[in-house]
Amino acid sequence: MNSxxxxxxxxxxxxxxxxxxxxxxxxxxxxxxxxxLTPDNVINLFNGNSYILILAIGMVLVIIAGHIxxxxxxxxxFVGIVVATAMQDFNLPAWAGVLLGLVVxxxxxLWQGFWVAYANIPAFIVTLAGMLVFRGANQAVGHSxxxxxxxxxxxxxxxxxxxxxxxTGYNNLTLLIGFAAVAAIIVSELRTRKRLIQLGAEHPSVxxxxxxxxxxxxxxxxxxSLFATGRPGTSFPISGLILGALVLMYGFISSRTVxxxxxxxxxxxLNAAKLxxxxxxxxxLLVMTNMGVLSALAGMIFVARAHAxxxxxxxxxxxxxxxxxxxxxxxxxxxxGTVIGAVVGGLVMAVLNNGLQLLGIGADLTQIIxxxxxxxxxxxxxxxxxxxxxxxxxxxxxxxxxSTRSPSEAAPPSAAAPAEKEPAAPxxxxxxxxxxxxxxxxxxxxxx
Amino acid sequence: xxxxxxxxxxxTALSDVSINVHAGEIHAICGENGAGxxxxxxxxxxxxxxxTYGGEIFLDGNLCEFRDIRASEAEGIVIIHQELAxxxxxxxxxxLFLGNEPQRFGxxxxxxxxxxxxxxxxxxxxxEDPETLIKDIGVGKQQLVEIAKALNKxxxxxxxxxxxxxxNEDDSQHLLDLIVGLKGKGVASIIISHKLNEIEQVADxxxxxxxxxxxxxxxxxxDGVDENRxxxxxxxxxxxxxxxxxxxxxxxxxxxxKDWTIRHPAVPGRLVCKSSNFFxxxxxxxxxxxxxxxxxxxxxxxxxxxxxxxxxSGTLIKNGSSLELKTVKQAVNAGIxxxxxxxxxxxLNLLDDIKATTVSAALNRISRAQVINSDTEHKVAxxxxxxxxxxxxxxxxGVSTLSGGNQQKVVLAKWLFTNPExxxxxxxxxxxxxxxxxxxxxxxQELAAEGLGVIVISSELPELLGLSDRIYTIFEGEITGELPxxxxxxxxxxxxxxxxxxxxxxxxxxxHTS
Numbered sequence: 001m002n003s004x005x006x007x008x009x010x011x012x013x014x015x016x017x018x019x020x021x022x023x024x025x026x027x028x029x030x031x032x033x034x035x036x037l038t039p040d041n042v043i044n045l046f047n048g049n050s051y052i053l054i055l056a057i058g059m060v061l062v063i064i065a066g067h068i069x070x071x072x073x074x075x076x077x078f079v080g081i082v083v084a085t086a087m088q089d090f091n092l093p094a095w096a097g098v099l100l101g102l103v104v105x106x107x108x109x110l111w112q113g114f115w116v117a118y119a120n121i122p123a124f125i126v127t128l129a130g131m132l133v134f135r136g137a138n139q140a141v142g143h144s145x146x147x148x149x150x151x152x153x154x155x156x157x158x159x160x161x162x163x164x165x166x167x168t169g170y171n172n173l174t175l176l177i178g179f180a181a182v183a184a185i186i187v188s189e190l191r192t193r194k195r196l197i198q199l200g201a202e203h204p205s206v207x208x209x210x211x212x213x214x215x216x217x218x219x220x221x222x223x224x225s226l227f228a229t230g231r232p233g234t235s236f237p238i239s240g241l242i243l244g245a246l247v248l249m250y251g252f253i254s255s256r257t258v259x260x261x262x263x264x265x266x267x268x269x270l271n272a273a274k275l276x277x278x279x280x281x282x283x284x285l286l287v288m289t290n291m292g293v294l295s296a297l298a299g300m301i302f303v304a305r306a307h308a309x310x311x312x313x314x315x316x317x318x319x320x321x322x323x324x325x326x327x328x329x330x331x332x333x334x335x336x337g338t339v340i341g342a343v344v345g346g347l348v349m350a351v352l353n354n355g356l357q358l359l360g361i362g363a364d365l366t367q368i369i370x371x372x373x374x375x376x377x378x379x380x381x382x383x384x385x386x387x388x389x390x391x392x393x394x395x396x397x398x399x400x401x402x403s404t405r406s407p408s409e410a411a412p413p414s415a416a417a418p419a420e421k422e423p424a425a426p427x428x429x430x431x432x433x434x435x436x437x438x439x440x441x442x443x444x445x446x447x448x
Numbered sequence: 449x450x451x452x453x454x455x456x457x458x459x460t461a462l463s464d465v466s467i468n469v470h471a472g473e474i475h476a477i478c479g480e481n482g483a484g485x486x487x488x489x490x491x492x493x494x495x496x497x498x499x500t501y502g503g504e505i506f507l508d509g510n511l512c513e514f515r516d517i518r519a520s521e522a523e524g525i526v527i528i529h530q531e532l533a534x535x536x537x538x539x540x541x542x543x544l545f546l547g548n549e550p551q552r553f554g555x556x557x558x559x560x561x562x563x564x565x566x567x568x569x570x571x572x573x574x575x576e577d578p579e580t581l582i583k584d585i586g587v588g589k590q591q592l593v594e595i596a597k598a599l600n601k602x603x604x605x606x607x608x609x610x611x612x613x614x615x616n617e618d619d620s621q622h623l624l625d626l627i628v629g630l631k632g633k634g635v636a637s638i639i640i641s642h643k644l645n646e647i648e649q650v651a652d653x654x655x656x657x658x659x660x661x662x663x664x665x666x667x668x669x670x671d672g673v674d675e676n677r678x679x680x681x682x683x684x685x686x687x688x689x690x691x692x693x694x695x696x697x698x699x700x701x702x703x704x705x706k707d708w709t710i711r712h713p714a715v716p717g718r719l720v721c722k723s724s725n726f727f728x729x730x731x732x733x734x735x736x737x738x739x740x741x742x743x744x745x746x747x748x749x750x751x752x753x754x755x756x757x758x759x760x761s762g763t764l765i766k767n768g769s770s771l772e773l774k775t776v777k778q779a780v781n782a783g784i785x786x787x788x789x790x791x792x793x794x795x796l797n798l799l800d801d802i803k804a805t806t807v808s809a810a811l812n813r814i815s816r817a818q819v820i821n822s823d824t825e826h827k828v829a830x831x832x833x834x835x836x837x838x839x840x841x842x843x844x845x846g847v848s849t850l851s852g853g854n855q856q857k858v859v860l861a862k863w864l865f866t867n868p869e870x871x872x873x874x875x876x877x878x879x880x881x882x883x884x885x886x887x888x889x890x891x892x893q894e895l896a897a898e899g900l901g902v903i904v905i906s907s908e909l910p911e912l913l914g915l916s917d918r919i920y921t922i923f924e925g926e927i928t929g930e931l932p933x934x935x936x937x938x939x940x941x942x943x944x945x946x947x948x949x950x951x952x953x954x955x956x957x958x959x960h961t962s
Contacts, residue, residue, distance in 0.1 A: 258811045
C-alpha cells in the first residue's frame with residue numbers, strides 16, 4: 001500500500017525536501033550541541049530570512065511560468081529607498097509608506113512584465129536590465145546615502161506579537177496561533193480523507209491519518225513553544241506572520257485557482273495553453289507584476305529590520321531566491337514547482353547558513369558549501385528524472401507501492417514510440433517530467 | 449538501390465524497395481504520405497548510415513556503404529530537403545560555401561569565392577549580389593542557392609524532396625527548367641513531389657511506393673503515363689471494414705465559412721487560405737482532404753480564434769448570425785473546439801495528469817469565483833475516462849505515461865468538456881495503433897450522432913472515405929472540390945487534391961442554403 005507515502009506527505013519531491021530539512025536541522029542540533037533549536041536562534045533565523053523566503057514565493061511563480069527575475073534585489077532596494085525618503089521628507093505615516101512601497105513595486109513589475117509579455121523579450125534580458133536600472137535608481141534617489149526609517153515602520157521587520165492576557169509564562173498570541181494551526185491541520189486532514197473516500201479515489205487508512213496528525217501537530221507545538229519562550233520582548237516575529245500568510249495565500253492561488261492553473265499551463269506547454277484559450281500574455285504580465293509587489297514587500301521588511309535603507313541593500317538576493325526555488329524542485333524549463341517547495345528550499349539554505357555560522361565556519365567555506373548543495377540537489381533531480389524516478393525518497397518507497405498499472409495497458413507501441421521505457425509509477429508522477437515517448441528529460445537549462 | 453529495408457523500432461517504414469536510376473535521367477518517386485519516400489532518400493544520402501538499414505546501394509556498379517552525408521556527397525549524391533538547410537542570417541556566398549570554404553591556412557580566399565559565385569550563379573540563372581542575406585531573398589531564389597550549392601559539390605545525382613512545394617508557378621517553372629537543363633549536362637535527378645502535373649512534365653521514369661514497398665516503375669514515354677495512371681498506382685488498395693457501424697442523424701447546416709482568406713504570418717503576400725467557402729451540418733462528419741502543406745491545419749487554426757496567420761477577409765456564420773472570433777477564448781466560448789494535429793506539441797501539457805488535462809480548456813465550468821472545485825474536476829475526469837475507456841490506473845495518472853491512443857482520448861475529453869457545437873479534429877489518429885483507431889472512430893461517430901458538427905482533417909484517404917459524410921479537397925490553400933463520401937473514391941480525391949482534375953470550386957457554393 002501507499003501508506004508510507006501518505007504518512008510522509010504525498011508528493012515525493014516535496015517530501016524529499018522536508019525530510020532533508022529535518023535531517024539537516026537534527027544534524028546541526030547535534031553538531032552545535034543544542035545551539036540550533038534555541039528560541040533565540042529560531043527567531044533570529046526567521047527574522048533574518050523572511051525576506052528571501054518572500055522573494056522565493058514570487059520567484060517560484062515566475063519560474064513555473066518559464067521565466068526568471070534577476071532584478072528582485074534591485075527592485076527591493078529601490079522601493080526601500082523611495083519609502084524611506086518619502087517618510088523622511090514628507091512625514092508619511094508608516095502605513096502610507098508601506099502602501100506607497102507596494103504601489104512602486106507593482107509599477108516596477110508592470111514595467112518589466114510589459115516587456116516580457118507584450119514585447120516578447122526574454123525575461124532574463126528584461127530583468128538583467130532592470131537589475132541595473134533599479135540599482136541605479138536606488139542610488140540616484142538616495143544620493144548613495146543611507147536613510148533611516150521611523151520606529152513604527154521598523155515594526156514590520158523587527159516587531160513581535162505583543163504580550164496580552166494573563167501571564168502564562170508563554171507569549172499568549174503565539175500559543176493561540178500554534179493551537180489554531182494544529183486545529184486547522186486536524187480539520188483539513190479529516191476533510192481530505194472524507195473527500196477522497198466520497199470520490200472513490202485512493203485514500204489513506206485511519207491509522208495513517210492519525211499518525212500524520214500527531215506528528216505534524218507535535219512539530220507545530222514544539223516550534224510554537226520555541227517562539228513563545230524567547231527572551232522577554234520577543235515572540236513570533238511580524239515578518240514571520242506575513243510570510244505565513246503569504247505561503248497560505250499563494251499556496252492556495254497556485255494550486256486551487258484558475259489563474260494558478262494557467263501559470264502552470266503557460267510554463268508547461270505554451271502552445272497547448274494558447275490553444276486552450278489561456279491568455280498567456282496576461283499571465284506573464286501578472287507573474288512579473290506580482291514579483292514586483294513581493295520584491296517591494298521584501299525590501300521594506302529588510303529596511304525595517306536594518307532600521308535604514310542603503311545603496312547596497314538587496315545585492316545578491318535574486319540568487320538566493322532562485323537557489324531556493326530550484327532546491328525546492330522547480331525546473332528551469334518551467335511548468336514544475338510549488339510554493340511550499342520553494343519555501344522549504346529557502347529554509348534549507350537558511351538553516352545551512354545559520355548552522356555553519358554557529359559552528360564558526362567562515363563565510364568563504366560557507367559559500368562553497370551552499371553552492372555545492374544547490375548543485376547536488378538539482379543534479380540529483382536531473383539524474384532521477386532521467387531514470388524516470390522522482391527523488392531519492394520516491395525511490396526508497398517505490399518498493400512499497402503496489403503496481404497500479406493494469407497489465408493490459410502496457411502502452412501499445414505507437415508509431416512514434418519505439419522501445420518505450422517503463423514509465424514512473426503513475427500515481428507518483430506529479431513532479432516527474434520524464435517523457436517516455438521521446439525519452440526526453442526536461443533539462444535544467446534555460447530554453448529561451 | 450536494391451531491396452532496401454528500414455525499421456524504426458517495431459514500425460517498418462520500408463519493407464522492400466528497389467529503384468534504378470539511369471545516368472542523366474529525371475526519376476520521380478510518387479506515393480501517399482507515409483509511403484516511405486523521404487525515408488528512402490535519407491537512406492540513399494547517408495542520413496541513415498550503412499548498417500541501420502537492410503539491402504544494398506550500388507553506384508556505377510560499385511557497392512556503396514555511406515557512413516554519413518559527407519560520404520555520399522563525396523560520391524556526388526546531394527539531397528535538398530523540403531525544409532531548406534540555409535542559414536537566414538548569412539549571405540548567399542557564405543551559405544554557398546558553408547563547410548566547404550575556399551581557403552588557405554584557414555583564411556578564406558575571397559577572390560576565389562567571388563569567382564566561383566559568378567560561375568555558379570550563371571549556371572542556375574540567379575541574379576543577386578552574393579553579399580545579400582538569405583533571409584532577404586525569396587523562397588524561389590533560396591531554392592536556386594541550394595542547387596548552386598549542390599553544383600559546387602560536383603553533383604552527379606541530385607535528390608529534390610518536394611522542391612516546388614513552397615514556390616509560386618513562375619519560380620516552379622524556372623526550377624523545373626533548370627533541372628531539365630542539368631539533365632542535359634549529365635546530372636541525374638530524383639524528384640519527390642505531390643504535384644503530379646509537374647512530374648508528368650519533366651520525369652523520364654516514375655517509381656511508385658506504397659506502404660514501404662516499390663510497387664512499379666513506369667517509363668513515362670513508353671508506357672504513356674498520365675496522372676490517372678500514377679494515382680491508380682499510388683492508392684491501389686481496397687478499403688477494409690475498419691469502421692464501426694454508424695448511426696446517421698444529419699440535420700440542417702449550422703456553421704458556414706465564407707470567402708475565408710488568410711495570409712502567412714511571416715511572409716507578406718503569401719496566402720495560405722484563398723477565399724475558402726464551406727459549411728457543416730449538425731450531426732455531419734465533414735472530411736478535409738489535402739496533402740501535407742496544402743493549408744488544412746492553417747485553415748482550421750485560423751477559424752479557431754485566429755490562432756494562425758493574419759486574417760485578411762471572410763466571415764464565419766453560426767446558426768444564422770455572423771461571428772467575430774479574434775481569440776481562442778472567444779472561439780471556445782462560441783462552441784468551437786479544435787483538437788490539434790500534434791498532441792505533444794499543441795495538445796497536451798505532458799507535466800499534467802489526466803484530470804488536470806481534462807478540465808484545462810474549460811476551467812470556468814468547474815470553478816466559482818476563480819476557485820477550482822477539485823471534487824468536480826475529479827468527477828468530470830472520471831466520467832470521460834469511463835465513457836472513452838481510457839486505459840490508466842486513475843485520473844491522477846500523468847498523461848506522459850499514456851500511449852498515443854489514450855492520450856488522444858484525454859485530449860478529446862478536454863475539448864468535449866468545453867461543450868462544443870463544432871468539433872475540428874486535425875489528424876485524429878496520427879501515430880495511433882489500429883485498435884485505438886477503431887475506438888476513436890467510434891467516439892467521433894457517436895459525437896456526430898449526438899448532433900455535433902465534426903470536421904476531420906486527415907492525410908489518410910481511406911480514413912476520410914470511411915468516416916465522412918462529405919469531403920472537401922484542399923490544394924495550395926484553395927478548396928478545390930466537394931464530394932459526398934459515397935460518390936468519392938481515392939482516385940477522384942487524389943485528383944482534386946493535386947489540382948489536376950476538374951475545374952476548381954465549380955461544385956461548391958451551389959447546393960446549400962443556410
